[in-house]
Amino acid sequence: TNDVDTLGQSLNQSVTQLITSITQIIGVLVMMLSISLPLTGVTVLTLPAAAIILAVMIHFSQPYFREQQQVLGAVNGIIEEDFAGQNVIQVFDRAEASIEEFDRQNDRLFISGWRSQFLSGLMMPLMSLVGNMGYVGVVVVGAQLALTGNATPGDIQSFIQYVRNFTQPVQQLGNVSNTMQSMAAATERVFEFLAAPEEEQKADAQIPEKRPGHVEFDHVKFGYTPDKTIIHDFSCEAQPGQTIAIVGPTGAGKTTLIKLLQRFYDVDGGSLRVEGIDVRDWDRAALRGEFAMVLQDTWLFNGTIRENIRYGRPDASDAEVEAAARAARCDHFIHTLAGGYDFMINEEGTNLSQGQRQLVTIARAILADRPALILDEATSNVDTRTEELIQRAMDALMQGRTSFVIAHRLSTIRNADVILVIRDGDIVEKGTHDELLAQGGFYADLYNSQFDEAA
CATH class of the missing domain: 3.40.50.300 (P-loop containing nucleotide triphosphate hydrolases)
Known part of the structure; x- marks a missing residue:
């Protein structure tokens, strides 16, 4: 149930941001190409760097997101069982043991939670670093183009503005990766359930007219x-x-x-x-x-x-x-x-x-x-x-x-x-x-x- 909720909330929060960011990247890229091809090349070089950082962070953090969803299900199960069987727990004097079991699973949830959030939290500052490197590269190359007369100061100024508009959605994509990873972990569990074999029904299934009960x-x-x-x-x-x-x-x-x-x-x-x-x-x-x-x-x-x-x-x-x-x-x-x-x-x-x-x-x-x-x-x-x-x-x-x-x-x-x-x-x-x-x-x-x- 929690996985379905996570999937729904992530779709509501992330898909709109994802579409907006990708659309903005494409639009800004077209405008930068119309101004200067060399400067556009310098800016686009930041995309592989961003993709590598994104892939590395997802590789290390995704197992923790997956474990977080699994342990969260276990914690919810323990809570439900303890409430449903409260009388039995008290009669057999197992309250302390139940609390210990909850604490053990809750500690696992805490550890997987902070590790996943810490690793995914590094995404935004690293993306900002990549964006600033692209900004510096545009300034350096733009200055050389201006000295050789291949670009005007106005082109460089407008391009710098476009660079900021280009790196901003890239950084936003990194920011929503946290939510997307939770959604991916939840999606795995939901589709594992949906992929379970269903009861088969024959195409020519029979229904007898008389039913005496033989x-x-x-x-x-x-x-x-x-x-x-x-x-x-x-x-x-x-x-x-x-x-x-x-x-x-x-x-x-x-x-x-x-x-x-x-x-x-x-x-x-x-x-x-x-x-x-x-x-x-x-x-x-x-x-x-x-x-x-x-x-x-x-x-x-x-x-x-x-x-x-x-x-x-x-x-x-x-x-x-x-x-x-x-x-x-x-x-x-x-x-x-x-x-x-x-x-x-x-x-x-x-x-x-x-x-x-x-x-x-x-x-x-x-x-x-x-x-x-x-x-x-x-x-x-x-x-x-x-x-x-x-x-x-x-x-x-x-x-x-x-x-x-x-x-x-x-x-x-x-x-x-x-x-x-x-x-x-x-x-x-x-x-x-x-x-x-x-x-x-x-x-x-x-x-x-x-x-x-x-x-």
């Missing part, structure tokens, strides 16, 4: 980096209307499967088909419009509760929004807030509890009314009583829809049509709740351990 993983292989495969050989078919529960230890690859399903990443091997079409052949927007999602990490924007729920379907009426809220069991707490559905949620959503934010996101998914659902620990942030109410709403919501449910609370997925037990990216067990318990394997151990802990 999903098939066919020997899927995937890794976030080429040297580390997370999902080795995953196959699963979800028939329309089925509820597929995915369980397993942390890091087994459960959420990765959902990211593949939404095509935030593409598979490295095998294929993933939705409605019989490989997701790589789908129109991205249409593919993501196939699913409604409720994630463990709630995301609400700065706006009213009504607007946040309506985010799932922008054309929904107020009555439909309120019906979705009742289905998600959040209508009651909404009416206890000042303004009800027009209650304004702040930027971080901190004026609602974690459980209340979860309920609002569930209402959003209910309102979206998509063919398929993705529930990633959707009830992890609510109490047991609210979880029971939400589970009833979810059971009604999942009727007739293909649902993928990631859960650590295994009691919430007992009614799933198929439970996939994943460990290290592979399916180790598959079946219904009762079938897996009867096997007495990994799922049974997970299930029984939760009740042992509760007891």
Whole structure:
């Protein structure tokens, strides 16, 4: 953000000056040529000297300008993190460590800042020196021309005035180089970001007419980096209307499967088909419009509760929004807030509890009314009583829809049509709740351990 601001301010401040100075140099050069070619040659000799000085100073100062922009971004990041995590910093008594980290980065910013400003600050006096040398050269050569009768005193006097008008914009160019170098450093970072690869969209992307919610993983292989495969050989078919529960230890690859399903990443091997079409052949927007999602990490924007729920379907009426809220069991707490559905949620959503934010996101998914659902620990942030109410709403919501449910609370997925037990990216067990318990394997151990802990 700071780089974009720097780029904008530098363009506003420098481009006009740059154009004016170059135009003035060209105009004055034409006038000097009309008066005396030898004197013009003496004056123009100062340009290579100025260019050499400019190139040398930029060579030494530009790395410091680049470092200044990078460290400034790091300092801003530290400030933002420290404000956002202030409670955590205080609870763990890390205030002094946070201050030390800020001071360390701030010192780097100070050092790179003064070095870049010092080196670029030398530009103006050096340019003035070059200009004065040109002025002296014109006076000496002009005097000799006058003695030999090749120039009149009036020509020399007018030429001296033009020399001053010629060196002034040259000095101004040196002066704006400070701003231009900051702009160059900021531009590198901005265009590095803009050059990042975007999501590809096929020219002949497909959108199926019927969307019953049929999903098939066919020997899927995937890794976030080429040297580390997370999902080795995953196959699963979800028939329309089925509820597929995915369980397993942390890091087994459960959420990765959902990211593949939404095509935030593409598979490295095998294929993933939705409605019989490989997701790589789908129109991205249409593919993501196939699913409604409720994630463990709630995301609400700065706006009213009504607007946040309506985010799932922008054309929904107020009555439909309120019906979705009742289905998600959040209508009651909404009416206890000042303004009800027009209650304004702040930027971080901190004026609602974690459980209340979860309920609002569930209402959003209910309102979206998509063919398929993705529930990633959707009830992890609510109490047991609210979880029971939400589970009833979810059971009604999942009727007739293909649902993928990631859960650590295994009691919430007992009614799933198929439970996939994943460990290290592979399916180790598959079946219904009762079938897996009867096997007495990994799922049974997970299930029984939760009740042992509760007891």
